[in-house]
Amino acid sequence: MxxxxxxxxxxxxxxxxxxxxxxxxxIEARHKKGQLSARExxxxxxxxxxxxxxxxxxxxRGRLFGMEGKELPADGVITGIGRIAGHTVAAYSxxxxxxxxxxxxxxxxxxCDIMDYAQRCGIPVIGFNDSGGxxxxxxxxxxxxxxxxxxxxxxCSGVIPQIAVIAGPCAGGAAYxxxxxxxxxxxxxxxxxxxxxxxxxxxxxxxxxxxxxxxxAAAHASVAGNIHFVAxxxxxxxxxxxxxxxxxxANNIQDPRHDLxxxxxxxxxxxxxxxxxxxxxxxxxxxxxxxRLVDQADFFEVQQDWAKNLVIGFxxxxxxxxxxxxxxxxxxxxxxxxxxxxxxxxxxxxxxAFNIPIVTLVDTGGFMPGKAQERGGIIRHGAKMxxxxxxxxxxxxxxxxxxxxGGAYLAMCSRDLGADMVYAWPTAEIAVMGAEGAVNxxxxxxxxxxxxxxxxxxxxxxxxxxxxxxxxxxxGRCMVTDVIDPSSTRAVVAAxxxxxxxxxxxxxxxxxxxxxx
Amino acid sequence: xxxxxxxxxxxxxxxxxxxxxEASQTAAAPxxxxxxxxxxxxxxxxxxxxxxxxxxxxxVVTSPLGGVVISVSVEVGQAVxxxxxxxxxxxxxxxxxxFAPNDGSVEEIHVKAGDAVAEGQAMLKLA
Numbered sequence: 001m002x003x004x005x006x007x008x009x010x011x012x013x014x015x016x017x018x019x020x021x022x023x024x025x026x027i028e029a030r031h032k033k034g035q036l037s038a039r040e041x042x043x044x045x046x047x048x049x050x051x052x053x054x055x056x057x058x059x060x061r062g063r064l065f066g067m068e069g070k071e072l073p074a075d076g077v078i079t080g081i082g083r084i085a086g087h088t089v090a091a092y093s094x095x096x097x098x099x100x101x102x103x104x105x106x107x108x109x110x111x112c113d114i115m116d117y118a119q120r121c122g123i124p125v126i127g128f129n130d131s132g133g134x135x136x137x138x139x140x141x142x143x144x145x146x147x148x149x150x151x152x153x154x155x156c157s158g159v160i161p162q163i164a165v166i167a168g169p170c171a172g173g174a175a176y177x178x179x180x181x182x183x184x185x186x187x188x189x190x191x192x193x194x195x196x197x198x199x200x201x202x203x204x205x206x207x208x209x210x211x212x213x214x215x216x217a218a219a220h221a222s223v224a225g226n227i228h229f230v231a232x233x234x235x236x237x238x239x240x241x242x243x244x245x246x247x248x249x250a251n252n253i254q255d256p257r258h259d260l261x262x263x264x265x266x267x268x269x270x271x272x273x274x275x276x277x278x279x280x281x282x283x284x285x286x287x288x289x290x291x292r293l294v295d296q297a298d299f300f301e302v303q304q305d306w307a308k309n310l311v312i313g314f315x316x317x318x319x320x321x322x323x324x325x326x327x328x329x330x331x332x333x334x335x336x337x338x339x340x341x342x343x344x345x346x347x348x349x350x351x352x353a354f355n356i357p358i359v360t361l362v363d364t365g366g367f368m369p370g371k372a373q374e375r376g377g378i379i380r381h382g383a384k385m386x387x388x389x390x391x392x393x394x395x396x397x398x399x400x401x402x403x404x405x406g407g408a409y410l411a412m413c414s415r416d417l418g419a420d421m422v423y424a425w426p427t428a429e430i431a432v433m434g435a436e437g438a439v440n441x442x443x444x445x446x447x448x449x450x451x452x453x454x455x456x457x458x459x460x461x462x463x464x465x466x467x468x469x470x471x472x473x474x475x476g477r478c479m480v481t482d483v484i485d486p487s488s489t490r491a492v493v494a495a496x497x498x499x500x501x502x503x504x505x506x507x508x509x510x511x512x513x514x515x516x517x
Numbered sequence: 518x519x520x521x522x523x524x525x526x527x528x529x530x531x532x533x534x535x536x537x538x539e540a541s542q543t544a545a546a547p548x549x550x551x552x553x554x555x556x557x558x559x560x561x562x563x564x565x566x567x568x569x570x571x572x573x574x575x576x577v578v579t580s581p582l583g584g585v586v587i588s589v590s591v592e593v594g595q596a597v598x599x600x601x602x603x604x605x606x607x608x609x610x611x612x613x614x615x616f617a618p619n620d621g622s623v624e625e626i627h628v629k630a631g632d633a634v635a636e637g638q639a640m641l642k643l644a
Contacts, residue, residue, distance in 0.1 A: 188556060206585040206633040218558040229555035236556065243553035261520065298552070305558045 018056045018073045022097025030097070035190050036234040038078050038095035041128050041167065045091065045238045046082030053080040054117070055110045062104060065137040072098050075106045076131075079114040081123070084245055090118035093128040096168050100132030103174070107135070108145025115152040122251030124161040126241055129178055130168030130191075146173050153180035158353040161248045165237050166191045166217075166227070182350055183302070184227040185240050186217040193220060193227075222305040225339055229302070243300055247314040247321045249354055256356050258501075259319035264494045268487040276402075276427055276486060283330035284363055284401055286311045290324055293317055293359070293490050299324070303343055309333075310340035312347040317359065318494030320501070323351035326361035327412065329402070335368035336408050338381040345384035345515075348392055357395035357497055360413040363402040365434075367411075380516040385411040387515045390418055393507070395500035397493055400424040400471065400480070406433050415479045420503065421496045423489070424471035424480045431473070435465040576624065576643040578615060580606055580634040587612060588630055591641075596622045603641055606634060617643060 019039065021027060027037045036044065042051055058075045060067065076098040081090045092111050094101040111127070118125045134142035156162060157180065164178030166186040170193040178184045178193070186193065192215040201207050201214075213219055220226040229244075231237035249256045272292050276284055291297040294315030301313035309332040312325050325344050327334035336344075351358050367373070367382055389396065389411070398419040404412065409430060413419045424430065432438065439447075439460045450456035467473075474480045484492050519534045584606040591603055597617045606613045621643035628640045 185555075188558075205583045207583055207635075221555075221558045230558055232556045239553045240555065301554065304555055 014057060017071075021073055021095050026097035033190060034233055035168070037097065038093040038101075038128065038130065041165075041234060041238065042078060042080070042082070042091055042093050044235065045126070045241060046084060046089075047086065051080050051082035053078060054114055055079055058106050058110055060104050060106050060135075060138070061141075062135070062138045064139075067137045074098070075104065075110065076101050077103075077107045077110050079110045081114075081117070084242055087245070087250060088121070088123045089126060089245065090114050090121075090123055091126040091128070094131045094168075096130045096132070099135060101130050101168070102132050102135035103142055103145050103149075104135035104138040105141040105145055108142070108148055112148050112152050115149075115156060118160055119152075119156045122160060122253070124163065124245060124248065124250060125156070126163045126165065127177065127181065128165045128167050129170045129174065131174060132169060133171050133174050143173075146177070149177050150180060153177055157182075158252060160251050161245075161354065163241055163244060165231075165241065166193050167234060167237060169193075171195075171197060179226065183229065183244060184220075185229040185231055185237050185244075186220060186227045187231045187234060187237050188217045190233075191217060218305075221303075225303065225306040225343065227303075230305070244314075247300065247316075247356070252354055254355070256321035256354065258321055259316065260498075262319045264318045264491070264498055266488075266491040266495070268485070269490050270487045272486045272489055276425075280402070280427075283328075285330060286326040286328045286361060286363070289361060289401065290315065290326060293493065294322075294324075295319065302347060307337075307339035307343040309335060309337065310344050312343060314356075317490065317497055320494070320497045321356055322359045322497065323347060323356045324359050324361070325413070327364040329363045329365075332368060333365040334363050334403070335365050336382060336385065336411060337368040337373055338376050338378055341378075341381040341383075341385045341411075345388040348385075348388035352388075352392035352394050355394060357397070357500070358389075358392060358413070359493060359497075360389075360396070360398040360419070362398060362400040362404045362409070362412040362428075364405070364408040364412060365403055366405045366408045382407070382411065383516040386417065387513065389413045391507075391513055391515075392418070393503070393505035395497060395503050396420050397496050397500070398422045399489055399493065400428040400430060401486075402427050402429060404428060404430045406431075415481075420500050421481045422479065423482055423484045423492055423496075424475065425486050425489075426471065426483060427486075428471035428474075428480075428483075429465075429469035430471055430480070431468045435461045435469060438468070439464055576621065577639045578603060578618065578641040578643065580636060580638050580640055581615065582606065582613060583636045584613065584634060586628045586630055586632045586634060586640070589626060589628070589641075591623050591626070593623050593626055596620075597643070604628070615640070619643070 021037060021039060030037055056074055060072050060075045076095045077092055078095060079092040081088060092114050115125055162181035164181040164184045166178060166184060168191055172195060175193050175195055192211055194215040198209050198211055201209055217230045221230050229240045231240055247256055269292055275288050290299050294317055299313055299315045303312060309328050311328050315322060315324055348358060367378060396413055396419045398413045410417060415422045439457060443460050447453045447457050471480055471483050475483055521532055521534055523530050523532055587605045587607045589604045591597060599617055599619045601617045602614045603617055604615045606615060624644040625642040628634060634640060
């Protein structure tokens with residue numbers, strides 16, 4: 001006997017109710033603002049017909065404040081699993097058209113459940129944050145729901161990649177879930193994120209601030225350093241998700257998506273030499289160098305608008321996925337400071353957690369001097385770079401392009417911090433400090449006694465620079481693996497990476513190290 | 518080297534194909550690769566200019582936190598003892614009292630009740 005049609009009809013009716021979300025007019029309103037609906041985001045993100053929804057029929061448990069009997073399709077969040085470019089990925093998408101996408105007990109449980117599934121199966125999680133915040137009608141259950149989500153974020157951290165898309169409001173405590181994720185992608189214009197908004201700030205302390213100053217994608221991208229990528233709109237955000245995933249492994253016991261089928265080319269790249277200015281005070285554009293190093297000039301820069309004195313991002317060299325860290329000497333003389341140290345350290349630790357080899361390009365004048373830096377804690381922030389590199393057990397290949405002085409030389413993945421190979425260009429200046437500073441210390445008496453102190457000093461500076469501002473002192477002591485022609489950098493690094501892929505390192509057992517924070 | 522699946526008369530074959538004429542590695546950075554990149558936000562959004570602070574120096578009493586002056590407990594010319602309450606700042610629903618760091622007399626008062634103050638802003642000068 002065939003199934004009674006009324007069962008099919010009822011299921012169909014329930015499905016349609018869920019699929020229409022908060023209603024066609026609400027979805028239209030979003031389209032007018034240039035936004036996709038929660039379901040459209042997932043449909044566009046995943047490969048066609050690959051999405052399996054989890055918990056479509058979930059019902060909230062609110063009983064107070066008019067919640068009893070209120071229908072909230074999917075309780076305001078769509079969760080499930082699908083394929084992106086053939087790879088399995090889990091996702092949740094908050095639905096602003098249903099109770100403002102507010103988070104209640106069941107909404108939170110759905111998110112936690114899909115994160116549990118993702119962790120068990122070792123697949124990445126993408127979260128679309130678009131919510132008015134805690135569902136006040138459900139009181140402490142809503143609060144607890146956030147707590148549960150944060151716990152899952154932390155539980156999964158370093159196990160599976162977590163990408164948060166800020167696609168609408170993400171206010172108050174809700175901002176902490178993306179903050180605990182690995183990467184944040186924020187949409188310009190239609191998304192805002194903050195802990196305390198302008199009204200709360202005004203009421204609490206009397207200070208006047210605008211949303212633009214504290215909650216916009218621009219503020220987070222370029223001032224606060226809270227986010228990693230800015231999307232022009234929802235569709236661009238999806239492109240960014242896919243691009244990011246294309247470099248990453250599904251979980252921490254897999255390798256990233258290396259392409260080892262191509263052989264390494266040893267062809268020299270003469271154009272690399274043209275990127276080095278004759279004047280030592282001229283800047284080397286790290287971005288241009290990186291573009292010549294990576295396959296197809298395809299460099300996916302991360303946090304490009306913040307701490308621009310350090311460039312970070314993903315690429316492939318000879319097919320191998322790498323995380324790249326490079327000083328940008330056109331910004332703050334490529335010095336390391338508080339923000340750039342934070343930026344670099346977190347990226348290095350992400351790469352280490354997910355088996356991504358790290359390539360470091362060095363051209364730094366040192367740590368940035370100044371009262372603001374000292375009183376701001378450059379000591380504990382700068383230490384993060386040292387900690388991150390020294391504790392990383394992935395292949396570490398360093399190329400010293402030009403300046404590498406003092407503590408910053410050490411901090412930029414020197415041999416002593418565990419770099420597997422350190423290559424130096426002939427233009428490299430590896431020294432304890434710059435010639436001017438060194439001469440002041442070493443020849444103080446001699447200069448004072450000289451007939452023409454200024455001339456003697458200039459003489460000694462030139463002498464010091466000629467002898468010590470070079471790679472050969474360090475190479476002589478095997479702190480530098482080899483001095484190479486810049487045109488051979490790509491070939492040398494590609495080969496070194498290929499050879500170091502089998503690296504495995506263990507450390508003494510400990511719960512975890514105590515990175516300065 | 519490319520790995521391809523070629524179906525001939527319904528039968529699939531997996532083949533490895535070698536390109537004999539390869540473009541030089543030293544060609545200019547190729548365009549045409551579908552480049553996905555973060556949108557740039559350009560210069561950091563300018564913050565509203567901070568209120569002008571009276572210069573710091575000996576005897577200058579600054580606010581320990583951002584808030585609103587609730588009350589000023591002293592007058593210009595008044596002698597004060599160390600630990601005496603000079604002003605009270607309200608912030609985050611708390612009244613924070615600001616005490617005299619040493620004995621002295623009040624030389625200048627820069628704020629009045631109702632003024633918003635920033636952390637570190639000079640409010641009063643003791644002689």
